[in-house]
Amino acid sequence: MLFAGAAGASAQPVAPVCAALETRLAQSPARLEGRVLNETLFEAASLDCPGIAAALLDRGASVEARNRRGGTPLNIAAARGAGEIVADLLARGADIDHADLAGITPLLAAVQAGRRRMVATLLDAGADVGLASREGVTPIMAGAFDGDARLLALLLEAGADPNAEDRRGKGALVYAAGRAFPGIVATLLEAGAEADRVWGHDLTALMWAAGHANDAPAADGVETARALIAAGAAIDRQDDRGRSALMIAAERGHAQMVTFLLDAGADPGLRDREGRLALDLAAGDEIRAMLAR
Template sequence: MKKRDVLKAFLALSVAPAAFAAAYDDFFTAIKRDDTSALLLLHLRGFDLNTLDPNGQHALYLALRDGAERVAAYLLNQPDVKVEYRNAKDESPLMMAALKGRLALAKKLIEREAEVNKPGWAPLHYAATNPGEGSVAMVDLLLEHHAYIDAQSPNGSTPLMMAALYGHARVVKLLLDSGADPLLKNEQGLTAIDFARRASRDAVAATIAAAVRAQQPAGRW
C-alpha cells in the first residue's frame, strides 16, 4: 500500500475506542520496528507521543532501550515529548541512553535539560556499567555536564564500583583520574577493589589499588 493510501485510511478513522486501541497498538509497533513513517502518521492524527505502554514505560525510554534510534531522534525533536519521565524503577530516558551507549541521543537529551544528576541510581551509574568502548565517551560527556562522580545508589554503590564490576577498564581509569573516591564502601562494606575482585578482574583491581596507594601520604625514615 502506498503512503498516500495509508494516510487516507488512517485519517478516515473515527475516535471510537476501537480506533484508539488500534492506534495504540500501532504506536508501540512503530517503536519496536523503528518506523518513523508510521509514527509521523500517528502524530499528525494527534496521538499523544507521551502515551505509556501497559507496563508504564514511556515511548522515548522504549526506543532507547530497544535500539530504535530513528524513532528516538524523532521523539526528541518534538517539544511536547517529556524527556524526564521516570518509570516504576525510577529510570529515565537519559539513564537508558547512557546504559546503551547512545551518545548522540544522550547529548540531545542533555540539550533538552534531562537530569544528569538524581538521587539513587543515576545516569553515571548506568554509563559506567556499559562494558563497551563507547562508554568512555559517555562517561566523559556526563562528567562534562557535572555528573556527581561519587553518586550513591540506594545500597551505596558508586559509578566506580559499577565500572569495576561490569564496565570498561578505561572507564575505571577515567573515573579515578577525574577524582572518584576508591575508598568508599557500600552498605555491604564493599569497595571498588572488592567489586573488581568479585568479577576476577585483577588488572582493574590493580588499577584501583594503585590509585589508593597514590592517595597515601609518603612516609619518612
C-alpha cells in the same frame, strides 16, 4: 480493493509484508469495524505500513486505541521506528507522552529500541525527556545502558537529567559504568553527573566500574574507572556491605582493574562488614598474588 493504492501512498517501495497485509484486508473489508479496525492499526504500525495505517485512520481507527499492554499505536510505531506513521498519528492528535502499563512512553520505547532518528523526531515534536517508566527508568538511563553516544547527546541536548535515579537506586552514570562505557561516562560527567554520588546500597559508579560486566573489555573498565577517579570519585569509599571498589574488582576476578586501583592508591587493608580483606575475596591466584605484596 479497499486499500488499493493505500500501501503505495508512500514514495518508498511497498514492503512485502505491507503488500501482504493490504491483500488480506482487501479480501474481507467488511470485518474492518470497531475493535478489529484498531487491532489492524496496531498491526500496520508494528509492520511500518504507513499507507495502510493512514487508510485505517481515515476509516475510523482511533489514535487513542490501547493494546493489552496499554500502549497506543504511537507507542508501537515509535518502537518500530515508523517515521511516517508517527508523523501522521501526531498530526491526528495522538498523545506524544502516553505511557503504557509499564510506564513506557513512545520516547522511552524508541530509546530502548535504539531508534536514534525516531528519538530526534519525538524530541523535536515536544516529547518529555524526563518521564520515567514504573521502574523509574528514564530515556537517558536507557540510552546510557545501550552505549549509544549520539543518542545520548540528543537526550542531553533536550535537557535530560544525568543524575536522575530509578527505583533500584541506579542512574545513567551507574548504568554506563557497569557496562564499562568510558566515552558515555565521560559525556555524562561533562553534562554534570556526580562522579562520587552514592547510589543504591551505598554503591558508587566507581564500584560499578570495578565490577563491570564480564563481556566488557578489561581496558574499557579501567578507562571508565580512571575517568571517574579523575572527576573526583573517592577510591576507598565502601558500600553497605563494607566493600570497596578494590574488593569488588578482586572478587569479580578483574585483574587489570585490581592493578589499576592499587596503582591509583586503593587501600588493600580495608575490611568489609564481615572482616574480610580484598585478599580474602580474591578470585584466582593472580589477584591474590597482587594483593599479598
